Amino acid sequence: MNAAAVWYALAGSMGSQRWAAPVATFAAAVLVLYAQGGDVGTTTAMGVVVLFVVSAWLAAALAHGEPADRTAVTAASVGGLHRARLATVAAAAVWAQGLVLLSLLATVLLARGVTAPWLVAELVAHETALVAGTALGTACAPPVLSRAGWSLAIVLTVTVAELVVPHAPPVRLLVDALDTPGGQPPWALLAGLLLATVASSAALVAAAWAWAWRRG
Secondary structure, X not given: OOHHHHHHHHHHHHHHOOOHHHHHHHHHHHHHHHOOOOEHHHHHHHHHHHHHXXXXXXXXXXXXXXXXXXXXXXXXXXXXXXXXXXXXXXHHHHHHHHHHHHHHHHHHHHOXXXXXXXXXXXXXXXXXXXXXXXXXXXXXOOOOOOOHHHHHHHHHHHHHHHHHOOOOOOHHHHHHHHOOOOOOOOHHHHHHHHHHHHHHHHHHHXXXXXXXXXXX
């Protein structure tokens, strides 16, 4: 996969406007939740939850927005179907990076106790949620699942499980560690969870795609 392939996927996603609903939902949720002016740790915890579900929704939406004929054209242009799928995933991640920046800006403007270390911690926590959410949405989309309704149902089910199951990684662990007024960011947990999430997310997507292509 190269930058040209990702740019091609981004251009296609802009035209489809499937990014619009997830992005608008995230912006509205952040503005409503952060307007309470809570502690920076609590604010970050809320942002992690919203970003997880919205990044999963965004990844699934972009994957569902690729018709089979256009996917074939993209694959021919970028050197194979595998690269075309990866480019779509990367495009979803690029869109989600914009949401991370929006969350950081809203935190600076609205949250209490914002410091440089906490902004770095918020960035790491959001990137962890972004990676996990994008992997979930990718695993719930074509070529694994062809129906958007099932994709959304699974994303919502996993999100609920992430919140209600004690110590569920990465979302519940992040929420429990961050939603504590005062103090310093939990650096060891944040770093370890980011690395573990990247590895497990890559394994999830690889396993889901391998199963889908073996089945098909």
